[in-house]
Amino acid sequence: MKVTTVTAAEAAAxxxxxxxxxxxxxxxxxxxxxxxxxxxxxLLRQKGLRAFxxxxxxxxxxxxxxxxxxxxxxxxxxxxxxxVDIASExxxxxxxxxxxxxxxxxxxxxxxxxxxxxxxxxxxxxxATGELIWTLAGLLGLAPGRExxxxxxxxxATDTGCFCFxxxxxxxxxxxxxxxxxxxxxxxVNREFFERxxxxxxxxxxxxxxxxxxxxxxxxxxxxxxxxxxxSVGASGDDLDNLSTLIMQLDGVECAILLQELPQRGEYKVSxxxxxxxxxSSICAAFGGGGxxxxxxxxxxxxxxxxxxxxxxxxxxxxxxxx
Amino acid sequence: MKVTTVTAAEAAAxxxxxxxxxxxxxxxxxxxxxxxxxxxxxLLRQKGLRAFxxxxxxxxxxxxxxxxxxxxxxxxxxxxxxxVDIASExxxxxxxxxxxxxxxxxxxxxxxxxxxxxxxxxxxxxxATGELIWTLAGLLGLAPGRExxxxxxxxxATDTGCFCFxxxxxxxxxxxxxxxxxxxxxxxVNREFFERxxxxxxxxxxxxxxxxxxxxxxxxxxxxxxxxxxxSVGASGDDLDNLSTLIMQLDGVECAILLQELPQRGEYKVSxxxxxxxxxSSICAAFGGGGxxxxxxxxxxxxxxxxxxxxxxxxxxxxxxxx
Numbered sequence: 001m002k003v004t005t006v007t008a009a010e011a012a013a014x015x016x017x018x019x020x021x022x023x024x025x026x027x028x029x030x031x032x033x034x035x036x037x038x039x040x041x042x043l044l045r046q047k048g049l050r051a052f053x054x055x056x057x058x059x060x061x062x063x064x065x066x067x068x069x070x071x072x073x074x075x076x077x078x079x080x081x082x083x084v085d086i087a088s089e090x091x092x093x094x095x096x097x098x099x100x101x102x103x104x105x106x107x108x109x110x111x112x113x114x115x116x117x118x119x120x121x122x123x124x125x126x127x128a129t130g131e132l133i134w135t136l137a138g139l140l141g142l143a144p145g146r147e148x149x150x151x152x153x154x155x156x157a158t159d160t161g162c163f164c165f166x167x168x169x170x171x172x173x174x175x176x177x178x179x180x181x182x183x184x185x186x187x188x189v190n191r192e193f194f195e196r197x198x199x200x201x202x203x204x205x206x207x208x209x210x211x212x213x214x215x216x217x218x219x220x221x222x223x224x225x226x227x228x229x230x231x232s233v234g235a236s237g238d239d240l241d242n243l244s245t246l247i248m249q250l251d252g253v254e255c256a257i258l259l260q261e262l263p264q265r266g267e268y269k270v271s272x273x274x275x276x277x278x279x280x281s282s283i284c285a286a287f288g289g290g291g292x293x294x295x296x297x298x299x300x301x302x303x304x305x306x307x308x309x310x311x312x313x314x315x316x317x318x319x320x321x322x323x
Numbered sequence: 324m325k326v327t328t329v330t331a332a333e334a335a336a337x338x339x340x341x342x343x344x345x346x347x348x349x350x351x352x353x354x355x356x357x358x359x360x361x362x363x364x365x366l367l368r369q370k371g372l373r374a375f376x377x378x379x380x381x382x383x384x385x386x387x388x389x390x391x392x393x394x395x396x397x398x399x400x401x402x403x404x405x406x407v408d409i410a411s412e413x414x415x416x417x418x419x420x421x422x423x424x425x426x427x428x429x430x431x432x433x434x435x436x437x438x439x440x441x442x443x444x445x446x447x448x449x450x451a452t453g454e455l456i457w458t459l460a461g462l463l464g465l466a467p468g469r470e471x472x473x474x475x476x477x478x479x480a481t482d483t484g485c486f487c488f489x490x491x492x493x494x495x496x497x498x499x500x501x502x503x504x505x506x507x508x509x510x511x512v513n514r515e516f517f518e519r520x521x522x523x524x525x526x527x528x529x530x531x532x533x534x535x536x537x538x539x540x541x542x543x544x545x546x547x548x549x550x551x552x553x554x555s556v557g558a559s560g561d562d563l564d565n566l567s568t569l570i571m572q573l574d575g576v577e578c579a580i581l582l583q584e585l586p587q588r589g590e591y592k593v594s595x596x597x598x599x600x601x602x603x604s605s606i607c608a609a610f611g612g613g614g615x616x617x618x619x620x621x622x623x624x625x626x627x628x629x630x631x632x633x634x635x636x637x638x639x640x641x642x643x644x645x646x
């Protein structure tokens with residue numbers, strides 16, 4: 001499919017030219033894909049359109065409420081399919097495979113977007129896809145309601161690590177200011193996503209630090225989280241979020257790698273974060289993955305220690321390449 | 324001294340009616356007192372006034388740069404003394420004792436301000452004193468330079484825990500947005516204050532969690548950090564910052580108490596944080612301290628375990644009081 005890049009104004013026009021809209025989110029969804037999708041759904045309904053979210057069975061307990069009341073009923077036939085915050089069809093849920101090659105519009109902020117949709121609204125500088133949805137609201141002539149603002153706050157706050165990561169933009173802060181003024185209980189969101197740690201989470205963090213492995217003079221740090229351990233402490237999906245960010249905090253670390261064992265034994269979801277100038281997306285691309293310059297992912301299979309060492313070696317190799 | 328509350332406009336007028344201004348900051352200074360003082364000093368100099376910061380010998384390595392080049396020369400005789408972010412003369416440095424009863428203007432955001440200055444600009448709703456300085460900049464007809472903006476970013480970001488705590492306001496976010504647009508390297512600040520953890524810090528955190536004591540069904544959590552342990556891991560002042568925030572993260576905890584042993588053995592600086600509706604300032608007031616509703620402090624003397632239990636008992640007592 002030939003992909004066309006559209007402006008925000010064109011995307012807004014496209015959305016209002018159709019009805020019966022289905023909005024897709026990515027597998028192992030984060031606050032941005034679900035928050036942005038929820039907000040977009042509400043905005044389209046404010047415009048009098050019929051819009052629904054495709055159900056997302058991967059949604060963790062703290063994100064699942066973003067789907068409530070908006071998911072497509074059985075037998076719904078969409079006339080327009082929108083993918084939100086999805087960089088590639090490889091990140092589709094299995095239940096969304098039927099829409100491969102059939103996405104009309106993708107709204108995204110990942111520079112690694114593969115251009116799988118017929119048209120794409122892409123801003124690689126945006127802190128979150130939520131910024132694009134906020135911009136679309138203005139172009140649609142809408143003042144988002146409180147629920148849409150609550151969802152947008154989740155989108156921008158989670159993707160910026162509560163306005164802390166290097167991708168934080170002035171717009172992300174201004175959206176947050178508007179959300180507070182719109183009556184969104186941002187502290188409840190902050191507490192849930194950034195402050196509250198379950199006892200299981202604490203045990204996971206301690207495990208990680210007890211088993212962390214360093215390479216290249218402490219510049220690369222990598223850890224493996226085995227499924228057996230996670231289950232033994234009763235960790236939920238939310239407890240396993242953002243662990244690579246934690247490893248990244250260690251003084252001197254320029255590349256943090258977390259291998260998290262998936263349900264299929266011997267398969268690991270990799271979360272990788274970097275400091276400038278190292279490019280996380282480039283490192284993950286070597287293993288068929290991708291993402292952003294400072295945060296990316298991939299999936300690897302094999303022996304945990306060998307995979308961990310392999311990823312660390314690639315990080316070191318790219319560190320030594322001339323910029 | 325009879326204290327008069329002034330508006331921001333009156334404070335701005337007062338500042339420009341005088342020259343040879345000395346700006347005081349509190350002992351064990353945080354990002355808000357030093358960041359706000361630095362910004363105010365630069366703004367007054369932009370107005371063509373002679374303004375200096377009183378040296379602050381308690382400044383930790385990561386905050387000390389805020390004093391560089393702005394401290395009062397030996398023999399400087401101020402004609403106007405301004406206290407920034409200081410709630411009480413009890414929080415004066417010993418070297419500032421000479422200014423007790425002599426502060427002309429206090430600019431602060433602590434509801435517990437004791438009214439020790441001749442005039443006070445007080446906004447108990449502000450996320451940080453930095454917001455007041457930013458407002459003063461506008462009233463003084465100034466666009467703050469990048470260094471002032473950098474200092475203001477430190478002020479608002481640290482006092483809100485990187486826009487995470489419940490005191491975060493729309494204005495704090497908008498100041499941050501302006502700072503990013505003014506070219507402040509906010510990520511360098513975020514990394515230094517919120518992301519980077521020294522290896523000493525990690526050991527301190529693990530010690531805390533290994534020795535944490537719970538009360539009242541896990542609703543109160545308290546820990547003691549002995550000076551010997553802190554010294555044994557080579558912890559600096561910066562490594563010991565915000566530890567009570569960490570304890571507060573544990574699921575179910577409504578009051579987090581940290582006792583940190585001071586140089587005088589048997590004396591402890593207490594940092595106490597609460598969830599609504601429990602009032603941290605009220606709990607600390609029972610021991611001669613104060614602060615904000617969600618974060619406050621005091622100093623206690625005696626046996627560590629007894630002090631810890633005493634503080635926890637007061638927290639529980641106030642929990643059980645009808646609201």
